[in-house]
Amino acid sequence: MTTLFETSPAMPSAAGQSASRQSGPWPDRILGFSGVLWFLAAAAGQWIFVYYVAASYLPALAQNGFPGLEDTALPEGYVAGDLIGNLAIAFHVVIAIVIIGGGPLQLMPQIRGRFPAFHRYLGRTYVITAAVTSAAGLHLVWTRGVPGGMVGHIAISLDAVLIWICAAFAIRFAMTRQIDRHRRWAMRLFMAASAVWFFRIGLMFWFMTTGGIGIDPETFEGPFLTFMYFAQMAIPLLVLQLYFQAQDSKHAGLKFTAAIVVLVSTGVTALGSFAATMGMWLPRL
Numbered sequence: 001m002t003t004l005f006e007t008s009p010a011m012p013s014a015a016g017q018s019a020s021r022q023s024g025p026w027p028d029r030i031l032g033f034s035g036v037l038w039f040l041a042a043a044a045g046q047w048i049f050v051y052y053v054a055a056s057y058l059p060a061l062a063q064n065g066f067p068g069l070e071d072t073a074l075p076e077g078y079v080a081g082d083l084i085g086n087l088a089i090a091f092h093v094v095i096a097i098v099i100i101g102g103g104p105l106q107l108m109p110q111i112r113g114r115f116p117a118f119h120r121y122l123g124r125t126y127v128i129t130a131a132v133t134s135a136a137g138l139h140l141v142w143t144r145g146v147p148g149g150m151v152g153h154i155a156i157s158l159d160a161v162l163i164w165i166c167a168a169f170a171i172r173f174a175m176t177r178q179i180d181r182h183r184r185w186a187m188r189l190f191m192a193a194s195a196v197w198f199f200r201i202g203l204m205f206w207f208m209t210t211g212g213i214g215i216d217p218e219t220f221e222g223p224f225l226t227f228m229y230f231a232q233m234a235i236p237l238l239v240l241q242l243y244f245q246a247q248d249s250k251h252a253g254l255k256f257t258a259a260i261v262v263l264v265s266t267g268v269t270a271l272g273s274f275a276a277t278m279g280m281w282l283p284r285l
């Protein structure tokens, strides 16, 4: 299976291709293999998250309307009399199904190659819904008493800005047919729009491996949470940038280093997804 994490013939990186000719196939193959492994772990973890979101919020909203959100995991899910806020949160969680469910599909060249119209339609939907739901999220963060404190609110607001920036560049380069640049900005958008999911699997990975060092269980505050508020988007974007640099480079050492970083990320992603599924999502259903 290939994904956009490989420099595939279906969607080549000009710089990556010339580099791979200079450094020989093995470092590129190992790098591409690490990217595919990470993609498989991430797609599985994201689709389990989507299942939880759909199974948790759709029945609650369908049966009881906005007040049904009181029975979900969102402590401030429903506020009587706040129509705009209730609409924003209902829209936010329903649209999350499209964004998190559709993201991995966009990264598969097989789907893009065989169903280009579907890829374009889902791509437009993804970009627009990610941008609009980030605005809804901003409204919620700054008008409702959601967890996270000031640092958490600033960090997730920064994520909204990153989503808008990545979406704007992805659209711009698609319109000007600069496909390799479009591909890279679309992948950055995928990382920024997945921050909510990265936060949950990162947190549960930490609980599983350390028991929750740096997190006060009473207040749900602490240095590790402060770190995670920014790491949820910074680490995925930095690892992706390293991956791009390694694709473009002619140095085998950089390709191996990036592959090792991606393989470690794959382990954390798989374990974190497992821990979040068992400890967070399944118990809520």
Ligand code: HEM
Pocket (backbone or CB within 6 Å): 053, 073, 074, 075, 076, 077, 092, 093, 095, 096, 099, 100, 129, 130, 131, 133, 134, 136, 137, 138, 139, 140, 141, 146, 147, 156, 157, 159, 160, 163, 192, 193, 194, 196
């Ligand atoms: C575009 C990518 C995003 C997706 C797919 C997404 C998805 C979600 C999901 C699924 C939930 C429910 C979480 C759960 O049940 O565990 C949620 C909650 C929430 N999201 Fe987002 N979100 C995104 C971006 C944002 C942004 C950028 C902000 C703020 C600027 C934001 C603010 C919130 C807030 C305030 C909640 C309620 C949290 C709570 O009460 O604990 N989201 N989001």
